[in-house]
Amino acid sequence: MRLYLLIAGLCFLFFPEPVSAEPGNVFRLGVIADTFSGVNQNDARIALNVLLEKKLKDDFQQDGAETIVYPDIHAAMQDTQNGKLDLLTLPTMDYIRIKNRIRMIPEMIAGIGPEKEQSYVFLVNNSSNIQSLSQLNYKNLIVEKGVGGKLALKWLDTLLLEQSLPESGFFFREIKQVDKSSRAMLPVFFGQADGCIVRNFAFETMAELNPQVGKKLKVLDRSPVFGSVLMCFRPGIKPGLADSIINFIQKMPDHAEHRQVLLLFQVKKIFRFTPEHLHTLEALLDRYEQLKQTSAKD
Template identity: 25%
Template sequence: MRLLNIIIIFFLFSNILNAKENSSYIGILSEKIFTTQKEAKIAAKIWTKYMSEIGYENVFIKFYDDENVLIADYLNNKVSTILGTYQMYYKNKSIIDNVSKRRWIPTISKNTFEQFYLIKNVDSEITINNLNNKILNYKDNIGKIWLDSIIMSKYKKSVSKVFSEIIDIKKPQKLIFNVFFNKNQLSVVSKKLYDDMIELNPQIKNKIEILEKSKITFISGIGFTSKKINPYYDDMLKNIRKDIDKKGIIKLSPSINIYEFYDISNEELKPLDSFFSFYLNLKRKYN
């Protein structure tokens, strides 16, 4: 009986050690990737459950507000995978690349790169030369950055000093409807949202005008896998891709679907590098 107890204790202890040994931490720059803390928590819960279902236990998500802390923890191997913004990566390229074995983007539409529109009510007299004291709505931080580059080029001051109010919209549909019903408001929207809303309600196209279009250049987030990742999780991304091939998407929250995890090349990132070089130079001058 005593021998049986020893065997059981040894088995449990081995499992505990194995659980601690095989663990993976994912660090996410939450406020730049997700719209709200609630959305981030829902996505984390769904992701952890999903990883367990495909055979990867002990995958934990840590949320960060400060990109410098996220990068420091990545360098110190406190997190083995990170997801942040391209601006974060652009400013810390050599540091991040030096410790990463893989660079990838989670695509949230069927297209790899995103395009943004600046939209207004068709009956509004607003032009790109007449934005002072208007209200701006946005949801995607990268879309706001794109518009900020246009504003600084034209007005020699940042977007926050041109518009009377800038509203961070939580529900994407409101980006469209706020402009639909108000002549003094504009919204930055992704092409995907614009197209989806017109498909649901074709009348929108008759009430909304596109004032500016971005290039098809942008991404919502970029991820990295450390060279020091536990070998147990090394093929995790490959198996997630196989699962997406079978199911079509991973649904992370009511408004976020992942269509693909895509390894992106330096060549494909050149337009974004050019944009951020231009944008950060403008910020140094006018922000």
């Protein structure tokens, strides 16, 4: 049922109302796999494509749709460069790294949570008496899968390098990835794991639902705020089509059935993009590269 709601909602998300388009075109949607987790990618792609085909033919007079899930941004590079994709959903960290090499224009940013940008918290159990990162050497860590986990680990690697410690892959005995933030926090709560990194809003939500979580878990460190996911259009896409998609997505929180779709992605709102949304993440990546180069010389 959850998968059906997800696919049906995505169909209406991208194609909410009739907009004329030239016949002979196939609308191509690209999705980098890291932007979602907990859903069977192939099942989602097939079901979404079937629904998109009907919606496009009925309301857009286009020949059909093609939904492509790429394992990473490198797999999508050629299709973005030759203009094959009309819309691409990708992690902000990927966009920053390759923005000068792809022909896509960011128009929307989706915070994985209620705001356009999120902070992350490193949590430990209060009873562990852990006061600093250095005490976690050869301990185990839990992070979320997908874009959130990769952002969290990049922030963590930067913290470790700033303290002249090895990066996370060498510093921790094990780094486990899980589908949900609750599956990261609860093992730490029960003393089955040494630490976890989750989005701050997820921690605050769980602590509100269960005050014992807020009492037993301690914030060891907190990241700056980062945007997580961008939606980019192909240059030259029909303005009417692009505007229709943008307007509909921004109105999704006003409709209960559409809010359910957003919640499946842990998203409450999608905002118009401005370059300022990437500034803190760009600064983090620059800092990481500087520290990496310095440590390589030592």
